[in-house]
Amino acid sequence: MRAVVDWLEKNRRLQSSLTLRPIGFIATHKRVKFQALHQPAEAQSERNVLELLPELGYQQALRDLAGFSRVWLLWWFHRNTSWRPLVLPPRGPAQRRGVFATRSPHRPNPxxxxxxxxxxxxGRRLLLGPCxxxxxxxxxxxxxxIAAYDAFPEAAGGWTEEVDASLIGPPKFTVQFAALATTQAEWLLANWEIEFRPRLIELLAIDPSPHRTRRIRRHGAAMFSIGCGGWRAIFSVTGETVDVLALEPGYPLRFLNNPDYKDLPDCEAQLACWERWPEELR
Ligand SMILES: C[S@@+](CC[C@H](N)C(=O)[O-])C[C@H]1O[C@@H](n2cnc3c(N)ncnc32)[C@H](O)[C@@H]1O
Structure with a gap:
Protein backbone atom coordinates (compact mmCIF):
# COMPACT_ATOMS: atom_id res chain seq x y z
CA MET A 1 0.00 0.00 0.00
CA ARG A 2 2.84 2.35 0.92
CA ALA A 3 4.31 1.75 -2.54
CA VAL A 4 1.03 2.72 -4.19
CA VAL A 5 0.76 5.91 -2.14
CA ASP A 6 4.37 6.83 -3.02
CA TRP A 7 3.73 6.17 -6.68
CA LEU A 8 0.57 8.30 -6.68
CA GLU A 9 2.43 11.08 -4.89
CA LYS A 10 5.29 11.00 -7.39
CA ASN A 11 2.98 10.88 -10.39
CA ARG A 12 0.47 13.43 -9.18
CA ARG A 13 0.39 15.09 -12.57
CA LEU A 14 -0.61 11.82 -14.25
CA GLN A 15 -3.70 11.57 -12.08
CA SER A 16 -5.33 14.65 -13.50
CA SER A 17 -4.23 14.72 -17.10
CA LEU A 18 -2.26 12.92 -19.72
CA THR A 19 -1.73 14.43 -23.13
CA LEU A 20 -2.18 12.26 -26.20
CA ARG A 21 -1.89 13.58 -29.73
CA PRO A 22 -3.63 11.96 -32.69
CA ILE A 23 -1.31 10.43 -35.28
CA GLY A 24 -3.98 10.86 -37.93
CA PHE A 25 -7.68 10.83 -38.74
CA ILE A 26 -9.79 8.18 -40.39
CA ALA A 27 -12.08 8.88 -43.33
CA THR A 28 -15.13 6.59 -43.29
CA HIS A 29 -18.52 6.91 -44.94
CA LYS A 30 -20.29 7.10 -41.59
CA ARG A 31 -21.14 10.68 -40.87
CA VAL A 32 -23.24 9.95 -37.79
CA LYS A 33 -22.95 7.38 -35.02
CA PHE A 34 -26.22 5.75 -36.10
CA GLN A 35 -24.57 4.60 -39.34
CA ALA A 36 -21.67 2.87 -37.58
CA LEU A 37 -22.05 -0.76 -36.59
CA HIS A 38 -21.43 -1.68 -32.97
CA GLN A 39 -18.40 -3.67 -34.07
CA PRO A 40 -16.99 -3.99 -37.60
CA ALA A 41 -18.78 -6.56 -39.79
CA GLU A 42 -16.27 -8.46 -41.89
CA ALA A 43 -18.80 -9.31 -44.60
CA GLN A 44 -19.14 -5.68 -45.64
CA SER A 45 -17.12 -4.46 -48.59
CA GLU A 46 -16.57 -0.92 -47.31
CA ARG A 47 -13.19 0.71 -47.63
CA ASN A 48 -11.83 3.29 -45.18
CA VAL A 49 -8.71 5.40 -45.27
CA LEU A 50 -6.52 6.38 -42.36
CA GLU A 51 -4.29 9.26 -43.26
CA LEU A 52 -1.40 9.90 -40.91
CA LEU A 53 -0.27 13.45 -40.20
CA PRO A 54 2.61 14.67 -42.35
CA GLU A 55 6.08 15.70 -41.24
CA LEU A 56 6.30 13.70 -38.04
CA GLY A 57 8.13 10.60 -39.21
CA TYR A 58 4.93 8.56 -39.17
CA GLN A 59 5.47 7.29 -42.72
CA GLN A 60 8.77 5.76 -41.62
CA ALA A 61 7.00 4.25 -38.62
CA LEU A 62 4.86 2.22 -41.05
CA ARG A 63 7.88 0.26 -42.28
CA ASP A 64 7.32 -3.53 -41.98
CA LEU A 65 3.59 -3.18 -41.30
CA ALA A 66 2.47 -4.22 -44.81
CA GLY A 67 3.04 -7.91 -44.04
CA PHE A 68 0.21 -7.92 -41.49
CA SER A 69 -3.31 -8.47 -42.74
CA ARG A 70 -4.96 -6.88 -39.67
CA VAL A 71 -4.12 -4.01 -37.35
CA TRP A 72 -5.50 -2.70 -34.07
CA LEU A 73 -6.59 0.92 -34.05
CA LEU A 74 -6.62 2.81 -30.77
CA TRP A 75 -8.81 5.85 -31.09
CA TRP A 76 -10.82 8.52 -29.38
CA PHE A 77 -14.63 8.58 -29.11
CA HIS A 78 -14.41 12.28 -29.95
CA ARG A 79 -18.18 12.70 -30.35
CA ASN A 80 -18.74 11.83 -26.70
CA THR A 81 -18.88 14.28 -23.88
CA SER A 82 -19.73 12.19 -20.85
CA TRP A 83 -19.31 8.80 -19.23
CA ARG A 84 -21.52 6.67 -17.01
CA PRO A 85 -20.57 3.82 -14.66
CA LEU A 86 -23.63 1.85 -15.80
CA VAL A 87 -24.65 1.79 -19.45
CA LEU A 88 -27.46 0.24 -21.44
CA PRO A 89 -25.94 -1.81 -24.28
CA PRO A 90 -27.88 -1.46 -27.53
CA ARG A 91 -28.22 -5.21 -28.07
CA GLY A 92 -30.26 -7.58 -25.99
CA PRO A 93 -32.68 -6.87 -23.13
CA ALA A 94 -32.88 -3.38 -21.59
CA GLN A 95 -30.43 -4.15 -18.79
CA ARG A 96 -27.72 -1.86 -17.44
CA ARG A 97 -24.15 -3.20 -17.27
CA GLY A 98 -20.95 -1.87 -15.75
CA VAL A 99 -19.22 0.18 -18.42
CA PHE A 100 -15.99 -1.85 -18.03
CA ALA A 101 -17.98 -4.98 -18.95
CA THR A 102 -19.03 -3.37 -22.24
CA ARG A 103 -17.61 -1.73 -25.37
CA SER A 104 -19.74 1.36 -24.79
CA PRO A 105 -18.36 4.72 -25.99
CA HIS A 106 -19.34 6.31 -22.64
CA ARG A 107 -16.09 5.59 -20.75
CA PRO A 108 -14.07 7.67 -18.26
CA ASN A 109 -11.24 7.73 -20.84
CA PRO A 110 -13.11 7.52 -24.14
CA GLY A 123 2.74 6.57 -48.37
CA ARG A 124 1.07 7.92 -45.22
CA ARG A 125 -2.31 6.42 -46.13
CA LEU A 126 -3.58 3.09 -44.84
CA LEU A 127 -6.37 1.45 -46.78
CA LEU A 128 -8.57 -0.37 -44.27
CA GLY A 129 -11.55 -2.74 -44.33
CA PRO A 130 -14.86 -2.41 -42.42
CA CYS A 131 -14.73 -0.50 -39.15
CA ILE A 146 -0.91 -10.94 -34.07
CA ALA A 147 -3.23 -13.93 -33.82
CA ALA A 148 -0.76 -15.87 -31.67
CA TYR A 149 -0.98 -13.17 -28.98
CA ASP A 150 -4.34 -11.54 -29.60
CA ALA A 151 -6.82 -14.34 -30.39
CA PHE A 152 -8.36 -16.52 -27.70
CA PRO A 153 -11.49 -17.89 -29.38
CA GLU A 154 -12.39 -20.12 -26.45
CA ALA A 155 -12.36 -17.28 -23.86
CA ALA A 156 -15.65 -16.80 -21.94
CA GLY A 157 -17.77 -13.96 -23.32
CA GLY A 158 -19.72 -13.10 -20.14
CA TRP A 159 -23.20 -11.62 -20.61
CA THR A 160 -22.65 -11.19 -24.38
CA GLU A 161 -22.90 -14.96 -24.90
CA GLU A 162 -26.48 -14.99 -23.68
CA VAL A 163 -27.38 -12.03 -25.87
CA ASP A 164 -25.71 -13.57 -28.94
CA ALA A 165 -27.55 -16.85 -28.35
CA SER A 166 -30.88 -14.98 -28.23
CA LEU A 167 -30.12 -13.32 -31.58
CA ILE A 168 -29.33 -16.49 -33.51
CA GLY A 169 -31.66 -17.18 -36.42
CA PRO A 170 -33.48 -14.87 -38.80
CA PRO A 171 -34.70 -11.50 -37.48
CA LYS A 172 -38.09 -11.74 -35.82
CA PHE A 173 -39.73 -8.67 -37.40
CA THR A 174 -40.44 -7.80 -41.02
CA VAL A 175 -39.88 -4.13 -41.80
CA GLN A 176 -41.81 -2.41 -44.56
CA PHE A 177 -41.99 1.19 -45.72
CA ALA A 178 -45.26 3.05 -46.30
CA ALA A 179 -45.55 5.21 -49.45
CA LEU A 180 -44.65 8.48 -47.67
CA ALA A 181 -41.57 6.98 -45.97
CA THR A 182 -40.39 5.49 -49.29
CA THR A 183 -40.81 8.81 -51.11
CA GLN A 184 -38.96 10.63 -48.32
CA ALA A 185 -36.11 8.09 -48.22
CA GLU A 186 -35.67 8.32 -51.99
CA TRP A 187 -35.78 12.12 -51.88
CA LEU A 188 -33.09 12.16 -49.17
CA LEU A 189 -30.87 9.87 -51.20
CA ALA A 190 -31.36 11.59 -54.55
CA ASN A 191 -31.03 15.16 -53.28
CA TRP A 192 -28.76 14.90 -50.27
CA GLU A 193 -27.00 11.54 -50.52
CA ILE A 194 -28.47 10.63 -47.14
CA GLU A 195 -29.31 6.96 -46.76
CA PHE A 196 -30.05 5.29 -43.46
CA ARG A 197 -32.59 2.64 -44.53
CA PRO A 198 -30.28 -0.43 -44.31
CA ARG A 199 -29.30 0.30 -40.70
CA LEU A 200 -32.87 1.28 -39.78
CA ILE A 201 -34.25 -1.98 -41.19
CA GLU A 202 -31.52 -4.01 -39.49
CA LEU A 203 -32.27 -2.50 -36.07
CA LEU A 204 -36.06 -2.62 -36.28
CA ALA A 205 -36.04 -6.20 -37.61
CA ILE A 206 -34.24 -7.37 -34.46
CA ASP A 207 -36.35 -5.55 -31.89
CA PRO A 208 -38.53 -2.42 -32.30
CA SER A 209 -39.45 -2.14 -28.59
CA PRO A 210 -38.70 1.12 -26.69
CA HIS A 211 -35.06 1.34 -25.59
CA ARG A 212 -33.02 4.36 -24.56
CA THR A 213 -29.73 3.45 -26.25
CA ARG A 214 -31.48 2.32 -29.43
CA ARG A 215 -33.25 5.71 -29.26
CA ILE A 216 -36.69 4.10 -29.63
CA ARG A 217 -39.53 5.95 -27.88
CA ARG A 218 -43.28 5.92 -27.80
CA HIS A 219 -44.76 8.48 -30.18
CA GLY A 220 -48.39 9.17 -29.38
CA ALA A 221 -50.74 6.36 -28.44
CA ALA A 222 -50.02 3.78 -31.14
CA MET A 223 -46.71 4.70 -32.70
CA PHE A 224 -42.99 4.77 -31.98
CA SER A 225 -40.03 6.83 -33.16
CA ILE A 226 -36.41 5.85 -33.59
CA GLY A 227 -33.51 8.31 -33.82
CA CYS A 228 -31.40 7.79 -36.96
CA GLY A 229 -28.50 10.24 -36.53
CA GLY A 230 -30.00 13.70 -37.06
CA TRP A 231 -33.23 12.15 -38.38
CA ARG A 232 -36.15 10.23 -36.96
CA ALA A 233 -38.33 7.46 -38.34
CA ILE A 234 -41.92 7.07 -37.17
CA PHE A 235 -43.24 3.54 -37.14
CA SER A 236 -45.99 1.27 -35.87
CA VAL A 237 -45.83 -2.39 -34.92
CA THR A 238 -48.55 -4.93 -35.68
CA GLY A 239 -47.72 -8.45 -34.57
CA GLU A 240 -44.35 -9.12 -36.18
CA THR A 241 -44.59 -6.43 -38.83
CA VAL A 242 -43.00 -3.00 -38.46
CA ASP A 243 -44.43 -0.29 -40.71
CA VAL A 244 -42.14 2.69 -41.18
CA LEU A 245 -44.66 5.45 -41.78
CA ALA A 246 -42.60 8.62 -42.19
CA LEU A 247 -39.11 10.08 -41.86
CA GLU A 248 -38.66 13.38 -40.04
CA PRO A 249 -35.92 15.93 -39.41
CA GLY A 250 -34.64 15.40 -35.87
CA TYR A 251 -34.55 19.15 -35.13
CA PRO A 252 -37.34 21.74 -35.04
CA LEU A 253 -37.30 24.75 -37.32
CA ARG A 254 -36.43 27.13 -34.48
CA PHE A 255 -33.04 25.39 -34.10
CA LEU A 256 -32.39 24.87 -37.79
CA ASN A 257 -33.05 28.56 -38.53
CA ASN A 258 -30.86 29.74 -35.65
CA PRO A 259 -27.32 30.65 -36.84
CA ASP A 260 -25.94 29.54 -33.44
CA TYR A 261 -26.88 25.96 -34.40
CA LYS A 262 -25.61 26.00 -37.99
CA ASP A 263 -23.44 22.93 -37.31
CA LEU A 264 -26.40 20.66 -36.60
CA PRO A 265 -26.09 17.50 -38.73
CA ASP A 266 -27.70 17.81 -42.18
CA CYS A 267 -29.01 21.28 -41.31
CA GLU A 268 -29.68 22.29 -44.92
CA ALA A 269 -31.32 18.97 -45.80
CA GLN A 270 -33.51 19.15 -42.71
CA LEU A 271 -34.71 22.65 -43.60
CA ALA A 272 -35.48 21.49 -47.14
CA CYS A 273 -37.38 18.50 -45.74
CA TRP A 274 -39.57 20.76 -43.55
CA GLU A 275 -40.27 22.86 -46.62
CA ARG A 276 -41.05 19.86 -48.84
CA TRP A 277 -43.49 18.16 -46.39
CA PRO A 278 -44.88 21.02 -44.25
CA GLU A 279 -48.23 19.35 -43.64
CA GLU A 280 -47.01 15.84 -42.94
CA LEU A 281 -44.30 16.98 -40.55
CA ARG A 282 -46.40 19.37 -38.52
C1 LIG B 1 -19.79 0.03 -29.40
S1 LIG B 1 -18.50 1.10 -29.88
C2 LIG B 1 -17.17 -0.05 -30.03
C3 LIG B 1 -15.91 0.62 -30.47
C4 LIG B 1 -14.67 -0.26 -30.47
N1 LIG B 1 -14.77 -1.37 -31.37
C5 LIG B 1 -14.37 -0.72 -29.08
O1 LIG B 1 -14.67 -1.87 -28.79
O2 LIG B 1 -13.80 0.07 -28.30
C6 LIG B 1 -18.86 1.45 -31.57
C7 LIG B 1 -19.85 2.60 -31.67
O3 LIG B 1 -19.18 3.78 -31.31
C8 LIG B 1 -19.78 4.89 -31.95
N2 LIG B 1 -18.70 5.72 -32.49
C9 LIG B 1 -17.93 5.48 -33.56
N3 LIG B 1 -17.03 6.47 -33.72
C10 LIG B 1 -17.23 7.35 -32.69
C11 LIG B 1 -16.62 8.58 -32.30
N4 LIG B 1 -15.60 9.08 -32.98
N5 LIG B 1 -17.11 9.22 -31.22
C12 LIG B 1 -18.16 8.71 -30.51
N6 LIG B 1 -18.78 7.55 -30.83
C13 LIG B 1 -18.32 6.87 -31.91
C14 LIG B 1 -20.69 4.33 -33.05
O4 LIG B 1 -22.03 4.51 -32.63
C15 LIG B 1 -20.35 2.85 -33.08
O5 LIG B 1 -21.49 2.06 -33.37
Missing part, protein backbone atom coordinates in the same frame (compact mmCIF):
# COMPACT_ATOMS: atom_id res chain seq x y z
CA UNK A 111 -10.68 5.19 -25.90
CA UNK A 112 -11.87 2.91 -28.69
CA UNK A 113 -10.18 -0.30 -29.79
CA UNK A 114 -10.93 -1.86 -33.15
CA UNK A 115 -9.27 -4.59 -35.16
CA UNK A 116 -9.49 -3.90 -38.90
CA UNK A 117 -8.23 -5.46 -42.10
CA UNK A 118 -5.14 -3.77 -43.52
CA UNK A 119 -5.67 -3.80 -47.29
CA UNK A 120 -2.77 -1.64 -48.38
CA UNK A 121 -0.38 1.16 -47.53
CA UNK A 122 0.31 4.07 -49.85
CA UNK A 132 -17.03 0.95 -36.51
CA UNK A 133 -15.58 4.49 -36.44
CA UNK A 134 -17.37 7.59 -37.66
CA UNK A 135 -15.80 9.86 -40.23
CA UNK A 136 -13.03 12.10 -38.87
CA UNK A 137 -12.31 10.04 -35.74
CA UNK A 138 -8.84 10.82 -34.30
CA UNK A 139 -6.50 7.82 -34.16
CA UNK A 140 -3.90 7.56 -31.41
CA UNK A 141 -2.04 4.42 -32.35
CA UNK A 142 -1.75 1.47 -34.73
CA UNK A 143 -0.47 -1.95 -33.68
CA UNK A 144 -0.17 -5.14 -35.69
CA UNK A 145 -2.80 -7.74 -34.91
Missing amino acids: LGLTSVQLLGIE DLVDGTPIFDIKPY
